[in-house]
Amino acid sequence: MNGLRYPCLVRDFIQDRLYQPNKGYFMKPDHQLGQLTGELRYHDFKGIHSYREAIGEKYPKYAFLTPVEIFQPWYGHAIANYCLEKQKSPTIKIIEFGGGTGTGALSILDFYKNNHMQTYKKVNYTLCDISPVIAETAKARLSKAHPELYRNGQISVIAKSAFDYQKITEEFTYIIALEMLDNLPHDRVWMENKEYCLQSMITEDLEEKKEPLTDKIIKDCLDVYTNMPPMSDSDRESEYAEGFIYNLIKYWNRKKYDNLFLPTGIYMLMNHFKKVFTNPHFIFSDFDFLPGKKIKGINAPIVSKKGEKSNEKKDFSTFLTPVGEADIFFPTNFRFIQELNRKIYGKSGGVAKSYKFMEKYAKSNWTETQTGYRPLFDDFRNTSFFTSD
Template sequence: MFTRSPTTKKLFFFFRSHKSHFSTNIVGEKPVLVRDFIHSALYDPKHGYFSQRSRSVGVLERSIRFNQLEGRKAYMNHLDKIYKRSDISWFTPVELFKPWYAHGIAEAIMRTSQLSVPLQIYEIGGGSGICAKGILDYIMLNAPARIYNNMTYTSVEISPSLAEIQKETVGEVRSHLSKFRVECRDAADRSGWGDIKQQPCWVIMLEVLDNLPHDLVYSENQVFPWKEVWVEKQHDKESLFELYKPLEDPLIKRCVEIVELGKNQSVSIAKSVWSKVFPKPRRCWLPTGCLKLLDVLHEVLPRMSLIASDFSYLPDVSIPGERAPLVSTKKDGRSLDYNSYLDTKGDADIFFPTDFWLLERMDHYCSGWMKPHGDNSTKQGKKRRTLVLETSAFMEEFGLPSKTRTKDGYNPLLDDFKNTKFYLSVPTHNIK
């Protein structure tokens, strides 16, 4: 089933409709790209999951005393009780393992920073503010006084409710307030950053990449060209369906180009042969929100060092497509997953796995080091040194694993977070 638009003369394909009465409020009379639909579902002031729910990010009343727990069973029982008391909350690793998780990040920053200049830290999507407080605590207690006294810590937070919580959390230590500020805005919006800042700085993003808007592209088989996916209301106004258009959006086209860069030609030939025998449709989720954010960060903070942590894969994903998300909410302390991203009602988190190989390529691309096809300019961006570490490896190097170990030796931070990684990226001129 398809129709032809009288204005754009592009072919639209009907995919499938979803009875999603509340989510249709996100889409107006005109179709929107998937990334815009996801952005509204998560951050829209009226319908967004994070904008309206200050408790979408859980806050523990007190730190977990791991050395008083017998082992894994005791820890899981303790965690189950916490989640049942906080019905709609999610607890990030930096919250579950406070203050030790943030202390590990602070140690990594201290070891690799130019301490001859004032330390500047930006955190994107600071959640409850526990990371900011933990880092400020650690530097206050462990660094020379001049480092703490001269440092600045800026949180860029899109959610007004979370911005207020961050101020309260960091304000528990009065001396932190003169170093800390929250800017309530979208970090991917270039206009909010003002002038380019040439000073060295750190940018922290913890569990941010997974919630950045993604686009979706579709192909009828393994060799047909990609089409960009849009979301539109049906005439009954109570259901949504997908439209497929030829690639035209510049951001999607750039992201596809980065994904395709360096692909093995022999593999492409094999796919072409295979598609003739067993043709099947393809769906691929593209981290266009991440690409846009990295574009902005590299422009306004050209000497930034970056540290990010996120999921490298997600289990039990039922939504189709490469790098597909989980769409999940909580009820009575239990997770409930949706089968389609179109069913979101502003009550569900939409989070994606991070392809760290692709993240590294986008980082180099946005810094100007990796060039797109057809770019013959002589201008070369700064090469960056990058490192991807399992969470356990990062914490063993920079953290204090003994603080998150139970009596029998079980360590949930090292043993349970096998699907999370850290990404570190520094400009070469920041390395001696």
């Protein structure tokens, strides 16, 4: 089983399903990380229906798309704009983890090249992705689009996990992760007598067993999670602003469960970053809520396999799938990230819905259709940004 020892913790099992060399979902040689087959010309779309038709036509086979891909280059342009506003030195240094085939990096670098040449000449960009195949694609795209920066060593592409990145960095650095956190492994804990005191273990027969909670990482992560401050009034008002249907769906997903999928992967990653980055500025974007989950539990994942057509997918009712069979992705608890950042770096940072971030750092007409519908602002309302400013 390629080194996975049973019984194992849920986080180790999920890590193996997604990232086992050559066999994991993201590691297979023939794996496609979603790329549109052509750029979307938003101003040519009449409205929401023609936009969605175009998405369907350009959607890749057997792969999911993320906002940075769909809204290229505008999504990356907004992030580049944000970095300019927060920059503290003449040189912008960026490390992007889970950078995929380089669409985000290309969008950011293109923005500087076309609008801020002095910044462009001094930028330093490192893209890190765990998949060797995907990293090679990113390297080819970036070296072709920005050959001078690549020759000067200002662009580098590394095929390794964020956990394996060990280069100590003391200068102010933007750490970007776009739709990466949702694929970080979680553990599953169970409540008994109103207390989380049991942990899930996976057997070689792919059965889930409960046993007394003994794992130190789970205990430490659970301590942070269960002691998060309550939602503020502004947080609640932000949720209410999403509208009746959105809040109704979230209400029905807030059933009282006796188990929790605990974000131990994020907990471990942030603690790893503390060892490596002295002065980081985090820019994380991901899904804060996932509707339609078949697995029961707080923060439960969606386990899904993409079909050939844009609307075709197979959802699983369990995460106990064969190696590489399906994507396993979780909603991101941004309040937990805030609390982690406060404990590790001494400041909580800010959380904003993606459309709020775009309202500040993107131009309103970048993706505007003829009816005024703006997908960059109006689509993917279940996503948020965390920034450690």
